[in-house]
Amino acid sequence: MSQEELNRLHHENARQQAEIIHLTALLNEQRAKMVRIYGSRSWRYTQFLRSIDGLIHKYLLGSTRIDLVPIHQLELNNTPKGKVWVSTGEDPQFLIRAHNPAVLKQTGWAQLEFQLRCDEPLPMQLFIDYGQGYKDDIVINHHADTSGLIQIPLYIPVELLDIRFDPAAHPTEFKISGVRLKRLKHPPANQDSANQGAYSHLASIADIGFHLEASNQITRSLTDSRHWLSHGEDPYFTLQYKNTQALKPGWHCAKLNITTEAQKGIAKFYFDTGSGYNEAQTLAIPFESGMLIERVIYCKETIKTIRFDPIDFKGGFKLEALDFKSIDTTQAEETMRHRIAEQHPDFVGTSPAEFEQRLDEVIRAMQPDATTPKTDTLITLYNQTFDTRPGAIAYDQWIEQVEQAQLPTQATVQAFLSSQSTPVIISIVMPVYNTPEKYLRLCIDSVRAQSYPHWELCIADDKSPQPHVKKVLDEYIKKDKRIKVVYRPQNGHISKASNSALKLATGEYVALLDHDDALPEHALYFMAQAIAEHPEAQILYSDEDKIDIHGQRSEPHFKSDWNPDLFYSQNYVSHLGVYKRELLQRINGFRTGVEGSQDQDLLLRCLPHVKAEQIIHIPKILYHWRTLEGSTAMASGEKSYTTDAGIKALSDFFEKNGPAGIKIEQGLVPNTYRVHWPIPNPAPLVSLLIPTRDRKTITEIAVRSILDKTTYPNYEIIILDNGSEEPETLDWFAAIQQEDERVKVLRYDHPFNYSAINNFGAQHAKGSLIGLINNDVEVISPDWLTEMVSHALREDIGCVGAKLYYSNDTLQHAGVILGIGGVANHSHKNSKRDSPGYFARLIVAQNFSAVTAACLIIRKSVYDQVGGLDEVNLKVAFNDVDFCLKVREAGYRNLWTPYAELYHHESISRGTEDSPEKQARFRGEVEFMQSKWGDALKLDPFYSPNLTQDREDFSIGN
Numbered sequence: 018m019s020q021e022e023l024n025r026l027h028h029e030n031a032r033q034q035a036e037i038i039h040l041t042a043l044l045n046e047q048r049a050k051m052v053r054i055y056g057s058r059s060w061r062y063t064q065f066l067r068s069i070d071g072l073i074h075k076y077l078l079g080s081t082r083i084d085l086v087p088i089h090q091l092e093l094n095n096t097p098k099g100k101v102w103v104s105t106g107e108d109p110q111f112l113i114r115a116h117n118p119a120v121l122k123q124t125g126w127a128q129l130e131f132q133l134r135c136d137e138p139l140p141m142q143l144f145i146d147y148g149q150g151y152k153d154d155i156v157i158n159h160h161a162d163t164s165g166l167i168q169i170p171l172y173i174p175v176e177l178l179d180i181r182f183d184p185a186a187h188p189t190e191f192k193i194s195g196v197r198l199k200r201l202k203h204p205p206a207n208q209d210s211a212n213q214g215a216y217s218h219l220a221s222i223a224d225i226g227f228h229l230e231a232s233n234q235i236t237r238s239l240t241d242s243r244h245w246l247s248h249g250e251d252p253y254f255t256l257q258y259k260n261t262q263a264l265k266p267g268w269h270c271a272k273l274n275i276t277t278e279a280q281k282g283i284a285k286f287y288f289d290t291g292s293g294y295n296e297a298q299t300l301a302i303p304f305e306s307g308m309l310i311e312r313v314i315y316c317k318e319t320i321k322t323i324r325f326d327p328i329d330f331k332g333g334f335k336l337e338a339l340d341f342k343s344i345d346t347t348q349a350e351e352t353m354r355h356r357i358a359e360q361h362p363d364f365v366g367t368s369p370a371e372f373e374q375r376l377d378e379v380i381r382a383m384q385p386d387a388t389t390p391k392t393d394t395l396i397t398l399y400n401q402t403f404d405t406r407p408g409a410i411a412y413d414q415w416i417e418q419v420e421q422a423q424l425p426t427q428a429t430v431q432a433f434l435s436s437q438s439t440p441v442i443i444s445i446v447m448p449v450y451n452t453p454e455k456y457l458r459l460c461i462d463s464v465r466a467q468s469y470p471h472w473e474l475c476i477a478d479d480k481s482p483q484p485h486v487k488k489v490l491d492e493y494i495k496k497d498k499r500i501k502v503v504y505r506p507q508n509g510h511i512s513k514a515s516n517s518a519l520k521l522a523t524g525e526y527v528a529l530l531d532h533d534d535a536l537p538e539h540a541l542y543f544m545a546q547a548i549a550e551h552p553e554a555q556i557l558y559s560d561e562d563k564i565d566i567h568g569q570r571s572e573p574h575f576k577s578d579w580n581p582d583l584f585y586s587q588n589y590v591s592h593l594g595v596y597k598r599e600l601l602q603r604i605n606g607f608r609t610g611v612e613g614s615q616d617q618d619l620l621l622r623c624l625p626h627v628k629a630e631q632i633i634h635i636p637k638i639l640y641h642w643r644t645l646e647g648s649t650a651m652a653s654g655e656k657s658y659t660t661d662a663g664i665k666a667l668s669d670f671f672e673k674n675g676p677a678g679i680k681i682e683q684g685l686v687p688n689t690y691r692v693h694w695p696i697p698n699p700a701p702l703v704s705l706l707i708p709t710r711d712r713k714t715i716t717e718i719a720v721r722s723i724l725d726k727t728t729y730p731n732y733e734i735i736i737l738d739n740g741s742e743e744p745e746t747l748d749w750f751a752a753i754q755q756e757d758e759r760v761k762v763l764r765y766d767h768p769f770n771y772s773a774i775n776n777f778g779a780q781h782a783k784g785s786l787i788g789l790i791n792n793d794v795e796v797i798s799p800d801w802l803t804e805m806v807s808h809a810l811r812e813d814i815g816c817v818g819a820k821l822y823y824s825n826d827t828l829q830h831a832g833v834i835l836g837i838g839g840v841a842n843h844s845h846k847n848s849k850r851d852s853p854g855y856f857a858r859l860i861v862a863q864n865f866s867a868v869t870a871a872c873l874i875i876r877k878s879v880y881d882q883v884g885g886l887d888e889v890n891l892k893v894a895f896n897d898v899d900f901c902l903k904v905r906e907a908g909y910r911n912l913w914t915p916y917a918e919l920y921h922h923e924s925i926s927r928g929t930e931d932s933p934e935k936q937a938r939f940r941g942e943v944e945f946m947q948s949k950w951g952d953a954l955k956l957d958p959f960y961s962p963n964l965t966q967d968r969e970d971f972s973i974g975n
Contacts, residue, residue: 083129083196085111085182094190101192104185113180115198121177126201129169129182134192138162143171144181151181157212170205170212178237229254229325229339246333250411256323264288264320264341268349273302274309274337275327278571279411281305281970287324288316294324303404308849309338312403313349315396330411332571350392353399359825360402360847404847412562412573415973419963420638430468430542433549440471441548443541444522444598448514449532450479454489456533456643461493461500463535463641469542473524474500477517480508512607512615519606526557528595529616533643535564536593540639544595547635555631556623557595559639560963570641573973574856575961577863579632581624582912583959585667586861587689588617592640600626611666613659618666625674636962660687667692685860686853691916692862694807703732703806703874704782708765708774709792710739713746715922717753722796724757729802732788736762737778739769772886772896775870779880786810787880789897791871793922794821801917805874808862808912815909816875816901818868820859821921826850829921830872831858832865832913833898835957836966840946841867841898846969855971862914866905866957870897871921875904883907890949894942902950 087093090106102109113129115121129143143157159169171180184191231237234249256263273284284302287294304310328334344352358364358372367375380394425433434440445464449457464474474497478486490502501521505514519527526548530536540559548554562573576589583589594616604622611618664681667690671679678695685691705723709716720734741747750762763781765774779787786809788802798804801819808817821830831854832844844865845854853860870886883903886896901911947954956962965974 081115081117081198083131083198084114084116085193085196086114088112088181091184096190099192101190102184104187104189104191107187109183109185111182111184113182113198121173121180123200124173126170126172126204128199128201128205129167129171129180129196130199131167131196132165132192132194133161133167134164135161135189137189139185139189139191141167141169141185142183143169144183145171145177146179146181151179170201229336230257232324245327245335247328247331249331250329250414251326252328253324253326256325258322263323264316265343266316266319268344268346269314269316270342270344270349270352271300271302271312271314272309272338272340272342273304273312274307274339275304276307276335276337277328278332278334279306279328279330279972281972282328284328285326287326288320289322289324290318290320301403305849305852307337308852311352313344313352313399315349315392328411331413331569332411346392350395353395356402357395357398359823360827361398365823365825412571412973415573415963415975416570419975423637424539425468425542427468430539433542433546434469437545437549441526441545442524443469443472443526443528443544443595444524445472445474445528445530446515446518446522447474447476447530447532448479448511448518449476449481449486449490450508450511450514451481451483452486452532454485457486457489460530460533460535461489463537464530465497466538467536467541468539469545471545472499472541473522475518475521476500476502477514477521478502478504479510479514479517480505510609510612512609512612515615516606519601522598525598526595527598527601528593531592531642534592535641535643537639537641540593543635543637543639544593547633551633553631554633555597555600555627556620557633557635558590559593559635559637560961561592561640561642562638563644564641565644573638573963575636575963575973576634577960578634578958579629580864580959581629581910582692583858583861583863584617584620585690585692586684586863587857588614588620588663589856590620591616592642594620596623611662614662614666617663618669621666621670624670660690663688663690684857685915686857689857689861694811696803696807696810700729700731700806701786701810702784703729703786703788703802704778704784704877705732705734705788705790706737706775706778706782707734707790707792708737708739708771708778709741710769711741711743711746712792713743713749716746716792717749719790719792719794720753720760722794723790724759726796726799727802728799729806732759732802733783734760735778735781736760737774738762738764739774740766770888770892772891773888776885776888779877779885782877785877787875787877789870789873789875791921794872795920795922797822797918797920798916801919802874804914804917805872808914809874809876813910814912815879815904815907816868816873816911818865818911818913819872819917819919820913820915821869821871821919822850823847824920824922828852828859830869831915832863832959833867833869833901834960834969835866835898835954836960837969840895840943840954842969843869844969845971848970858971860915862912862916863959864910865913865959866911867898867901868911868913870900872917872919873897879904879907879909890945891942892938894939895946899946899949902953 087102087110089108089110090104091109091111092103092105093100094103133139139161141159141161143159144151145155145157157169157171159167161167184193231245232253232255234247234252235254236246236248271286275282275284282304284304286300286302288298288300290298300312300314302310302312325339327336354376357376358367363379364372364375376398379398380391383394383397447460452460461474464472476490478490481487487504493500494502503517503521505517509517515529526544528541528544543559544557547557551557558576560573560575562570564570574589574591577583580589596619600623601619603626604619606619607615608618608622660683664683667681671681671692676695680693682691682693683689707716707719716736720736723732723734736750736753738750741750753760754762763778765777767773775789786806788805805817805819808814818830818832820828823829827850828843828845828848830843830846831848833841834844835841845852845859848854848859883900883906886900888896891899905911963974965972967974
């Protein structure tokens with residue numbers, strides 16, 4: 018991409034941002050005007066006239082008059098042709114307001130009619146909101162070819178909240194008059210076939226039988242894509258049903274899909290059977306944002322009303338689906354049994370026959386007496402598969418309860434300042450271009466409000482055409498001598514502007530600040546404190562969040578400590594970034610040609626000159642990234658040029674600093690990257706070690722999937738037979754060795770000791786790489802071994818782990834986090850297969866403290882260097898975690914990759930810890946790990962102290 022094109026994109030982006038701010042202000046002004054009109058005396062005194070007018074249209078004309086309220090990209094202008102509507106963009110929008118609001122509460126067919134005058138064809142759309150926001154699958158399309166009477170049929174399934182009318186899809190002019198909504202006694206004969214899907218969807222909604230009434234701390238959001246805004250910690254709806262009762266006695270299936278800023282949450286339904294709402298009659302549904310969840314319930318009594326609490330924190334959310342459907346007993350039992358088999362820890366991985374046998378045993382054991390219905394026990398087991406622990410807290414709560422307690426007092430700041438004989442000066446580099454005045458002032462004011470006073474603000478204006486920019490900057494130069502400004506003679510885009518600002522810097526360290534973002538009050542204090550504690554620091558970075566135009570904070574990014582492979586996969590470091598100034602001078606500052614990923618490129622070019630221990634992470638929110646309500650400007654998918662720039666930055670970096678043959682491509686989503694590491698030719702031999710005992714069926718699945726699907730050309734499979742006795746297993750061992758020379762079986766006739774078995778196998782391995790493989794895995798991605806070997810061959814990498822799924826396509830392993838559950842547990846465990854995870858961490862390669870040995874590749878030299886697995890103290894559990902920590906202690910980084918995918922049918926190959934002997938052994942292994950590794954288990958450098966230690970879902974902790 019040429020510099021000219023980049024400049025054009027830069028200008029266009031700034032223009033769109035300014036336009037969004039302008040439109041938001043217009044919309045707020047329009048809202049305020051409507052509130053004033055509806056509350057005025059004249060409006061109230063003339064209500065009867067409008068009512069009469071509405072009655073005339075309703076009963077004599079069979080219709081109601083409509084007002085069109087412009088909310089986006091529409092202006093009413095006086096022209097020689099009279100007053101005309103002007104569409105100023107590609108997404109003009111009206112809200113439809115009926116003179117008689119009752120018309121939107123009447124179900125059935127209707128028709129929007131109006132007279133149109135235009136000079137060109139217009140593609141029009143109606144968006145229907147029946148309580149869940151405007152949805153793309155409920156759109157009525159109409160193509161107006163010429164001027165004249167326009168008639169757009171629509172079906173009203175339930176009481177509607179709003180109808181949005183988009184009159185065009187490009188800048189244009191048109192006149193609309195005589196707008197009315199006409200009731201139809203029969204479905205229209207001329208239905209457009211293109212709208213059949215929307216009509217069918219609307220018809221199905223009629224079966225729901227209820228609409229949502231925002232009852233407490235909830236308001237509609239016209240511009241926010243999330244559609245609803247919660248203003249407190251107790252937001253709830255009331256489900257208003259058409260009939261007097263909500264749910265009849267019997268079985269029902271609740272369906273729910275909520276999109277929120279939180280990764281996970283718990284929605285609650287309160288049922289009133291006639292005596293009011295109470296905690297005893299509730300249904301808690303844990304959900305993952307954007308994922309459909311279904312839950313079976315049984316109503317013993319008639320439920321008259323339902324209260325619905327979607328979330329328990331402030332913020333925006335979107336209801337994708339909400340429904341209750343009656344089901345019969347057979348369907349209910351089948352649904353519950355299916356979920357128990359797939360989700361209950363006591364049943365996951367069992368065969369159908371084993372499941373039925375174990376279920377019968379559990380039901381008999383749990384029944385208090387013979388008269389208790391088996392269904393009651395089934396419901397208990399089913400309910401146990403839904404994790405309703407309150408482990409996470411909302412971000413607002415975290416700010417109030419945790420962050421506030423961490424902030425320094427004025428006396429603490431003053432004591433620190435007094436202790437610094439030569440206080441470090443931090444130069445803040447800020448390129449500016451056409452920043453809206455409000456946000457430019459907020460940004461500069463946030464710097465001036467810093468509790469740490471030893472800073473200078475170095476601003477470079479990149480030839481902003483907006484006159485207010487220079488006026489504001491000149492004003493602040495006079496207010497504060499610590500503010501320096503250079504006015505560039507010509508526009509050069511962000512890299513050149515940043516370099517101009519960098520030339521003004523005199524401080525020992527340089528911080529990077531975008532022109533419309535903000536620093537919290539103590540950001541520079543915490544940075545200066547960290548520099549004092551780590552005088553060797555060359556690069557420092559902090560956590561960050563987002564802040565909207567109202568000052569509402571959201572989407573906190575609690576980051577990993579320095580994680581090189583995560584950084585190669587995405588620029589997680591970002592804000593607030595602070596660099597030693599002489600380091601930036603050494604690399605000649607920012608580079609042109611990578612605009613859009615210039616910060617990532619800057620850090621990449623610094624890496625050859627710093628050591629890992631000189632990169633310091635401060636786990637505090639020290640940066641607020643400004644976002645605009647309703648804006649998609651910050652969506653990664655809207656800026657493909659930033660991904661292209663990132664690919665160039667990484668490619669250039671590895672060309673100079675990596676082995677030959679590294680290739681970079683876009684990752685699974687924009688602004689993420691996949692690094693392909695080279696494998697020599699011929700490819701080295703890999704010895705895959707598979708311990709087993711009997712269980713021929715599952716072992717054969719594992720071995721066959723490797724032999725049939727794996728594309729890596731050079732491997733051997735060593736089956737470690739720990740005393741198999743079943744004839745069919747022994748016969749298969751003999752047959753598979755005859756069938757494929759890559760497979761051999763070694764007998765290990767000793768008591769089960771997972772560590773000892775694998776150490777025995779490693780002694781007999783011929784390969785220069787070893788694979789620890791469970792006998793209950795099944796290959797998904799054919800290049801799984803190629804991907805893992807390509808990383809294991811890197812000299813600084815130790816253990817390499819894979820992405821493993823349970824049989825039901827939920828996540829089993831995506832790296833190991835230390836400290837969770839006392840020792841360690843798996844990242845994002847039980848997440849949906851297609852979930853991106855916390856800030857995309859389920860879909861990018863990265864470093865972890867440990868990975869599971871269910872599928873682990875490592876160089877044999879490293880395996881031997883650390884002494885293999887601990888067969889004395891860790892015979893069964895945690896031996897892989899201990900092994901990975903020994904590898905890390907030896908100076909290697911462990912790595913997990915999402916591009917090596919396998920099933921892990923866990924619990925098939927091993928029993929539960931259900932005997933006193935097994936439980937005692939497990940407790941001993943826990944105590945050993947805690948004694949050996951101590952504090953290392955308490956704070957995982959690749960996790961965050963701000964995230965929970967009680968769950969695996971990266972939710973906020975307290």
